[in-house]
Amino acid sequence: MTALVRAAIEEHLDIVRYLTREGGADVDATNHRGGTILTRAAAEGRIALVQCLVEDCGARVNAVDRDGDTALLKAADERHLDVVRYLAVKCGADANVITTRGTTALMEAVSQGRIDIVRCLTEECGASVDVANGSGTTAVMLAAQSGNLHVVRYLATECRANVNATDKSGNTALMKAAVQEYFHVARFLAVDCKADVNITAATKAAGSFDVVRFLVDECRVDINATDISGATTLMSAAQHGRILTVRYLVDKCKADANAADKYGYTPLTKAAANGHFDVVRALASEYGADVSTVTNTGTTPLMLASRKGHVEIVRYLAVEHAVDVNAADISGTNALIIAAQYGHISVVRYLAGDSGADVNATNSTRTTALMTAAQYGNTDVVQYLVTQCRANVNAVNAGGYTAIRFAAEHGHKVIQRFLTRFLIVHQADDLETVTVRPVPSDATVNKAPSWFIHPSEISLVSFVETGNIGGEYKAKWLDADAAVKLFVPDASSHVTFEHEVHFWHRLRHPM
Structure with missing residues (x-):
């Protein structure tokens, strides 16, 4: 200093x-x-x-x-x-x-x-007064979104600020006031300042019942008109969970409960995606909204609720409206795979345990919910699917990946070790059907093999450990003690089964 x-x-x-x-x-x-x-x-x-x-x-x-x-x-x-x-x-x-x-x-x-x-x-x-900041917001917009009516009035009436100016997102001062539910500011701008009132303003105002009612009753806004994305005021109200506004729009204004925007989203879809159970129930049970509607990508309301973990909505749609829990989007992905990806164990438990969802269903790449959970490191989901639902640990997707390989590649060691035990057990069940691979005894893996042991001669006794290459079983070969190694290569390597066996053989490791 x-x-x-x-x-x-x-x-x-x-x-x-x-x-x-x-x-x-x-x-x-x-x-x-x-x-x-x-x-x-x-x-x-x-x-x-x-x-x-x-x-x-x-x-x-x-x-x-x-x-x-x-x-x-x-x-x-x-x-x-x-x-x-x-x-x-x-x-x-x-x-x-x-x-x-x-x-x-x-x-x-x-x-x-x-x-x-x-x-x-x-x-x-x-x-x-009309200088705009980097987002296109002017002083009167700032005052409107803050609910400062005295500042808005001064700027609009005494300074003649442009009340119809728009920011870079197309929002006016009236829209900003509506979004923040400042009814007194919105009314002043619409009535005293003659600010432009259109469907976009009504859509932005959907969070405020008073503002919506004012725009409909006094400004005569067409409630079924759409904004640039095809959204209606009802969609916005449903998206934000405004049940009072939803009921007003459908009951009094006869808003279309099944209208869809340019992306295929309906009011019910938006409510389900954002977890507004009361709105979903009203639209589906009272106003006849289509519970099986799909977006442009084939996504259903139940899938969107599953993505966000809204199990109450998932259960309601499945139980009360018999929505197909195994329905898939255009990529073949169903609600269970989605819930597994995002780690929503409560949704996974309901879908796989209570509603009968197919735990081994696959998407277009033949990837299962278990593989997806393993890829994203959702340990509790993996454990539940394997131990409670008997998900197929050995399933292979179109890219040749198993759940354990996904876990290894993404560094989820806990999942990798957990799956190893079940992978070995399943392989042991099918031991008689395993294709016999000759094991080379000399230094070059490409030379003709000189010895091998038939899998039928091996008897697994107990699982003793897991390690970097998978796991190890105590076993019996005829009357001799043996160790059986499970080969799970590190994701960063290109080691083959034959190379790994050759490595252990050179170390004189029991086979």
Whole structure:
């Protein structure tokens, strides 16, 4: 810390003047964030120090830090009206400087709800009310989404801010107020300011019953019209779980409960995907929504509920409406495989244990729920499918992968070791049908074999350990003790079964 900074912090103004005038101290020197003594003083609202730095020491009022903030912006953000007025009115600080965040001093004041600073900046400092930040948001939009009606009214009526301006997502101030459920702001913009009211506004407003009812009853919005994505107001209300709004739209406005957007999503689909059980039940049981509707990718509401772990909705659709739990999307993926991928054990338990879902069903790549759970490291799902549902551990998909291979490739050692035991047991059951592989005894695996042991002569006794290459069984070959190694290659290697056997043979390991 320099002497100048210390003097400024302790507000020894005479020392500050001396150090900058006589001592050669740089009043505009910056800290590690690019801030100057002036920007700090402005942020802290120390008007006397600010005046001293500007008038007596020649500090630059428009100096910016690494975030693009000036002293004026700092003062506005921290709600120091006297500093704002001094810097902007007396010192001519630029009120329209835009920070690296895309904000202005006016936007900072609006965000703070400080109508006094807003007035000062617009009336005395020439701040532009329609400047937009990086996302296209203007000051009146910020005020609307914050519910500051007095600021919205001032900007719209006295400053003539453009209430129909849109941000980069196409949202207006009215839409932003509707999304945040500020009915009083939305009503003011629609009635007093004659802001454009369209279906997009109604869709955005779906979270607020009061705003939707106002737009329908007083603004005569067509409730079945769609926005650019094909979504209706009912879809938005269902997506956000607004049961009161859903009932109003269907009962009074006769909204179409089976309308679909451009992606094939219906109100029921959106409600199921977001876990809104009461909305799903109302749409399905009271309003005749199609429970087996599919999206453009063949996904059903039950699949979407499974993806998010909404077991109550999954159970309701399967039990009350007999939805097919084995239905698959265009990739052949069913609800059980989806739940296994995302690790939703409660959904897996219900589908596999209670609803009769096929645990060995495969998708278009012949991948099962067990393989999927092993790939994504969902240990509890793997254990349940194997121990409780007798999922086929030895199944191989189109790429030649088993569940244990998926676990090995993705580094899920716990799953790999768990599956090893069951893989060996299943292989032992089929021991008589194993194709006999000759085992080479010499140094080159490509030469003709000179010996082998028929699998039928091996009797497995007990599983004793797991290791990097899989596992080991105590066994009997005729009357001799033997060790049987399970070969599960490391995912990063290309070692073959023959190479591994040759390795053990060279070490004189019992076979």
